[in-house]
Amino acid sequence: MSKIKTKFTERIGIDMPILGFSHSTDVTAALTKAGGMGVYGIAHDPPDKVQARIDAVRGQIGSRPFGIDIMMPKGMPESETLESVQAKLPQANLEFVEGIAKKYKVPEATTKTFYNTVLRSPSYFEGQLQVLLSSDVDLVAFGVGLTPDAVGRLKAVGKIVGALIGSPHHFDAYRDIGLDFIVAQGSEAGAHTGTIGTMVLVPEIVQMAGDLPVLAAGGIGHGSQIAAALAMGAQGVWLGTSWLATSEHAQGDHAIGDRLRGKLFAAGSGDTRITRGSSGKPQRQIRSAWTEEWASPDAPEPLKMPYQHALVGDLMTAIEEHEVDPLLHSPAGQGVTWSLELRSVAQVFQALSDQTIAGLDLVNSISKSP
Template sequence: MRTEICEMFGIEFPLLAFSHCRDVVAAVTNAGGMGVLGAVAYTPDRLEEELSWIDRQVGGRPYGVDVLVPAKLDLKGTDEAGGGLGAMLAAVPQEHWGFLRDLFERHGVPLPDFEAARRSTARGVGSQVTEQGATDLIDVSLAHPIRLIASALGTPPPRMVEAAKSAGVPVAALVGTAEHARRQVAAGVDLIVAQGGEAGGHTGEISTMVLVPEVVDTVAPIPVLAAGGIATGRQMAAAMALGACGVWCGSVWLTTEEAETPPHVKAKMLAATSRDTVRSRSRTGKPARQLRSAWTDAWEGPDSPGSLGMPLQMVVAEGAMRQIDRVAASGNEGARELANYFVGQCVGLMNTVRPARQVVYDMVQEFTDALDRLNALSGTGSGDGPAPS
């Protein structure tokens, strides 16, 4: 394939794979696409270990890093802009901690050392979603031979753009509206990812089919990747027809052999339909598409105190989810009812476990087959031939 994205990064296929799993990132890069490591959950030291491992695996082939730099944080009630540990814990209303305790008890999930868990989670959240936390991750990333750095939530701060450009690394940003795309281009972004509401994780409401051509027209000649519910080569062909130069996929890797997804959650995904996801603030404080579960139902229910903003809802939710996953792994049914993960509506297409490399090859083959069908309709001949096997 020959697109602007292939030329920009020196890749065979215009397919970028977002994943929190280093194994997926390396596998997709080595298969001819480009893996992008989601770094938000890492400390700088841990990110250094992960990127060093990827460097050894890919042998100079291109990969990228994605960091989360929220444009707005809900830090009301904290005593400092960065949300210090004690202040961040104190800013969470007691009714939210009480609701969490009751939720665990109703589902028969043993409580951890609650105070220790709260402090550990707040410490991690405070280092992850603040500008200083993101800056530390950016510095680590740019010390490695990455070929792309992406801002997952909001306009990247000037320091990120300046540091990346000084290192010769293009900057990408995810957007959910044409207005967001304009702001990203004004901030100096080199590549726009137009992410429709079908996507997993933080997402807006506009569908991919509507959003992609709107963003393409808005930011031309800046290249655009399509994202949101894309898990097959047919969808990849549709995205290219809409004007995208390639695709950005995240959810489809969650049921691969290499994925970091807990086995009990992976089993839920394999059985799920496209109707089994919901946009909910219950894990991060911002609308994020995830598997519907007893967790999301409870936070939307009549007894819920309501989700807090980011990062305070993360202080409540992320430590709780780690405990839920630990207990669910032992077979606890209540924990399994609560367990979920971020995933897009394409989960209904994710019905088998495959190596990440095979997902790439299958998508490319389906893309070629789709082009052949379209060419047959127009009488212009066949595509470029089969994908690798």
């Protein structure tokens, strides 16, 4: 198999400069086995589940490296519970959500998920962090938010620590806290996202970061974009959407069902939309009746994180559990356009690798004069 090395891939011990984010342990393991690095997102796993997730990945990859992504958004309440927040939700927002359930005939949720059982809080994050500190995970990335204290504690036990950012202003806040790498995530990305495009953000952050390695993210789903990211000075890429429609994601924890996968296959680059309707923060999702309802002129202003989630948690659980079309949705980036058929992680990875090499060859073949 071909290898593309950068200083950062050498440091973390992988063959190709492709890191992949996923909420599936099987996808995470398959990414590492393919020659990249899988990074498992624990946002939806309460502290008492995190070790089992780590074991599920480690059991498949032996001593090869993998990472964990943790979200630590600022401003989450410590003294509230899901029930206490739900008792105070504004009437207009409750009526709007009940109206969606009625309009699309959504049956009641019978399952317990992150959405309808957890309220994000500092102690939830601290519990997750404690597990990471005593684990054999190689790398930890912070998604939305971090504390310098958490970064310092992870570094003290030898973890390679990085953070996702969406603007130069985020980079300013993070530059002096000892991070080992930065993921510059452009607006095209799936899930929580900003407003600056990947093509603009990546070289801007590379320039600001100096020797600190930068990975490019957001809308990347073809190897020609990976070649372009390397040409812009990134030392690798970080992909999320590309793995959603893989065979590994169709099974196991956080499995994606046939109906949602069908929507991912059908979606083009213009079929995503940013909404605050799910978490309270802007999140890019595949376009669905869910995104359109929250964008309608009758919709109330979504609540802030974590209150929006307390408002819609039961309904989101029910939509997923009963696969209710047309409300069924998922975070997804504009690169969803390259998800066209069921493939394994290894097949997607191989295609990306081949296209990257073709892209680099193409650039090299362009004649230059001094």
